[in-house]
Amino acid sequence: MIIYEKAPAKLNLSLDVISKREDGYHNVEMVMTTIDLSDRVAIHELDENRIEISLESRYVPSDERNLAYKAARLFKEVYNIAKGVHIDIEKSIPVSAGLGGGSADAAAVLRGLNRLWSLHIPVQELAEVGARIGSDVPFCVFGHTGVATGRGEIVNRLPAPPSCWVVLAKPDIGVSSGTIFEQINLEKLIHPETGRVIDALHENDYPKLCHSIGNALEEVTCSAYPEVKRIKNKMAQSGAEGVLMSGSGPTVYGLVKHESKAQRIYNSMKGFCKEVYYVRLIG
Template identity: 45%
Template sequence: MNQIEVKARAKINISLDVLGKRPDGYHDVRMVMQTLELYDRLNFKKIRGDKVILKTNIPYLPTDERNLVNKIVGYMKERYKIRTGVFVRLKKVIPVAAGLAGGSADAAETVKAMNRLFHLGLSLEEMMEIGGRFGADIPYCMVGGTALAEGIGEKITYLPDFPECHVVLVKPNFGVSTAHVFGRLDAGALDCHPDTEGVLEGIRNRDLAAIGRSMGNVLETVTVAEHPLLADIKKTLLVHGAIGALMSGSGPSVYGLFAEEAAAQEAARRIIEKKMAKFVRTTKIHNRKKVGCQ
């Protein structure tokens, strides 16, 4: 095997709660995550020499070691004494700095691809350990599907499949710094938390309406306060039939869950008409497969 192509899927937060700040500066979280059918493509190819070369379709995206894909390939080459060069072509579709774990998904698939490309024989647990060195979301992105993440995001409990539904994904024309949002969040002063137990019960019962009633994200208290457009997007999605609407991660992406494709398409059309965002996509949730997450 001289080359391999993989899909790196976006994720959304169905629920995101911050329980407090730890002495090490990180935050303890409790969140329900779900992968989508929206994905980046990465092609990995063995090349002569010992270099790591990354090319991407996004002109402003770093391709040196500031990019997690480049950094992880270099780390695994050194750790496993791989002397072959690696060329990576990354086609980005997931928006950057959007709260959709695009970078983490790319990183997770990089670990898995290097394992397969060079026949390293790593277990899922070993790959998660490598991924966890580079980001708290990466272990989850190794498998995807429906999961409860706790701790700083590294403690993963896989859940039953999410009910089939359509998703309208809206990323406004600006980015948000996760560090900024967590820096502005006063976790001890939060007086309202998501009904995570209600979300979990809704998932177990495959009850989309119950999930919609229980969804919540405490980071909206920072990001939506600074960017009121996000509240308008949520309202538009709900008015046009969304069962629930929420900001994903630290934002600024907002999504709505829809039982019917026609309603999702209509809501997306209204968002575009109102010029709320350039990136508006209709997609579906992606449940975990028993043989992996491709």
């Protein structure tokens, strides 16, 4: 039997860093939603008690460094499963892009193994297991739209955002979240209006959402990688109605209400940036 799981990318509609924790992580407040850009994860059982990862990407390891591998290993440890699994990952989400591709894969493995072995573990419990792998994994276990607090492990559902298109532009660089968080000066951060973003979702107010999105890490990343700022400016000049960097970057996205305009912006950005996508919000 083969279990298939979709692993959608996430976007940050708001990302705020509140404080530094004693464990070295940061307390955050993040409003996230999913988009129609997904990896595809296929899982089947092996005769031997081992974990195998197969994928075609020169940028993603297929050993114990892979978050999907870590998810499978942790799942087997927590639930005392002495069986092997083969995990095949078909990558579509850009790597080190601020779109949570690795976290989405790990979350898909947790959900998939739960189905493969018919354990009926509640989603909340899977998210708690996922928190031990990475800060974005709990949200990716739930999917849809939500606000994550703590270091990302506390997730509360929110209404889906208004229907619109998203144009994504990723420069040809990879950004390490850890490196960006190390450079944070909490006293100088520009905090986003997360409350207004949440209100916009509850009110299904697209203009309000576009004017409220914000990311406290944006200036930190743009200082280290000026091309991110250039892409953001170009996206805004092209006519996107709300423009923001997702996660720790470097991907910049633009919210666009109508497909014809999204297509024009996509074409405009293609001449400016190598990796460009246009997709729907599905959160």
